[in-house]
Amino acid sequence: SWNLFGAKAAAALPTPGVLATGSADERQSADQRDGERPAVAPLLLRRLDHLMTVERIYRQEGLSIGGLAAQLNVPEYRLRQAINEGLGHRNFNAFLNRYRIDDAKAALSDPTQDDVPVLTIAIDAGFQSIGPFNRTFKAATGVTPTEFRRQAQAKPGTAAENAGDRRIRQAD
Incomplete structure (x- = not known):
């Protein structure tokens, strides 16, 4: 019976040296679990940036x-790693809110949107209600959305108008 089962069974069992050392892939996985994490893939960061800036998925x-x-067709833990380690945000909400606040600041600064209520701008930016929007906006900018709009309107000329002035001066 040893000849029939013993040799095949013994060959199928790992040797003690293989258990201790493992393959290179197993060692790499163990190293990653011990704190050495793989670098964030640049392709993932580019795809994420495209979704946020071009498609405005936020x-x-x-x-x-x-x-x-x-x-993005990636595991959730890889996306978390990209957001936290690759982009430096403390969590997913902080990451999303950065884009949402930038969007709201642009709308609040736009003179063509002076008649648009702050609530509408907040909802368009991806917030679901005015309370969290106001808190997040003030934490990010130091002023409320209404104060931000007032300050933006008080500034002499917009960036586009100032750029037009520079072109006229250059032509002279």
Whole structure:
């Protein structure tokens, strides 16, 4: 029976040296678990940037890290790593809110949107209600959205008008 089962069974069992050292892939996985994490993939960061800046996915109602990871076709933990380590945000909400606040600041500074209520701008930017928007906006800018709009309107000329003035002066 040893000849029939013993040799095959013994060959199938790992040797003690293999258990201790493992393959190179197993050692790398163990090293990653011990704190040495793989670098964030630049391609993932570019794809994430495209979704946020071009497609403006942050405006999507109910956007979650799981939903965003599914759209990027990556595991959720890899997306978290990209947001935290690759981009330096403390969490997914801080990451989303950066884009949402930038969007709201642009709308509040736009003179063509002076008649648009702050609530509408907040909802368009991806916030679901005015309270969290006001708190997040003030934490990011130091002023309320209404104060920000007032300050933006008080500034002499917009950036586009100032650029036009420079071109006229250069032509002279």
